[in-house]
Amino acid sequence: MSNKQMFEKIKHLNAIGQEYWSARELHTVLDYIKWDKFLHVIDKAKRSCENSGQSSENHFPRVEKLVKIGWNNA
Numbered sequence: 001m002s003n004k005q006m007f008e009k010i011k012h013l014n015a016i017g018q019e020y021w022s023a024r025e026l027h028t029v030l031d032y033i034k035w036d037k038f039l040h041v042i043d044k045a046k047r048s049c050e051n052s053g054q055s056s057e058n059h060f061p062r063v064e065k066l067v068k069i070g071w072n073n074a
Contacts, residue, residue, distance in 0.1 A: 007021070
């Protein structure tokens, strides 16, 4: 599978059709084995965004995903 195909496979669209990628999915595509190692990359990208005069909140919005937990949640 090509890089473009891998990115297309994990691409999401928000309510107004803007593309975005989940860091939890993106870290494996970029060959980071552990999620916590990828967080440093995200933080560095946010700092670069701020240093260029952009608001990191506009480019790196926090998204939370609810997961089913507990007994009998198959």
